[in-house]
Amino acid sequence: QKEVEQNSGPLSVPEGAIASLNCTYSDRGSQSFFWYRQYSGKSPELIMSIYSNGDKEDGRFTAQLNKASQYVSLLIRDSQPSDSATYLCALSSGTYKYIFGTGTRLKVLA
């Protein structure tokens, strides 16, 4: 079992819709969870951090964490074509070690 699992996609959503990206993880000791956006040929960009169970909202983005079920999700409301990118889920157990998933490719159709 991979430490961080994401569906590679592509996930296609129409412009204006809600995009839902999911991530599951295996290490119950994980404490910090992150979502990064990565455009093709570019480096990852941190968009959300979440540390406790529940929802965290930042603009059009909402991160959801459920430690009991070991999943973290990212919702993007009012999706725009500029949101088309690969979204990487990452986690940390509180040490230097960060584990990244392979990413989900999102395509927002105009």
Next chain:
Amino acid sequence: DTGVSQDPRHKITKRGQNVTFRCDPISEHNRLYWYRQTLGQGPEFLTYFQNEAQLEKSRLLSDRFSAERPKGSFSTLEIQRTEQGDSAMYLCASSERTGEGQFFGPGTRLTVL
């Protein structure tokens, strides 16, 4: 710009040559990380510095790879006797504290011919 910077952005080299990359982290961040990323994969951890101390190095990293962070400021990653399998994007990231979100530089894309 106070973000993470990396130099060079692109490097093409012949197999067997040595290459060195530089990373300048965000100034107030004393945690610095090096990652390698290949197509379709997430960033893969290479090594970690807290200030000038290299606290961890991936077991996947061969002896051909070495990293330094003199005086706890910028860092360099050197690859000796490059192989075609070393072709990848090399990413540097920094954070203020462990367990917090990391900020990545633009990366150095290495192509080994």
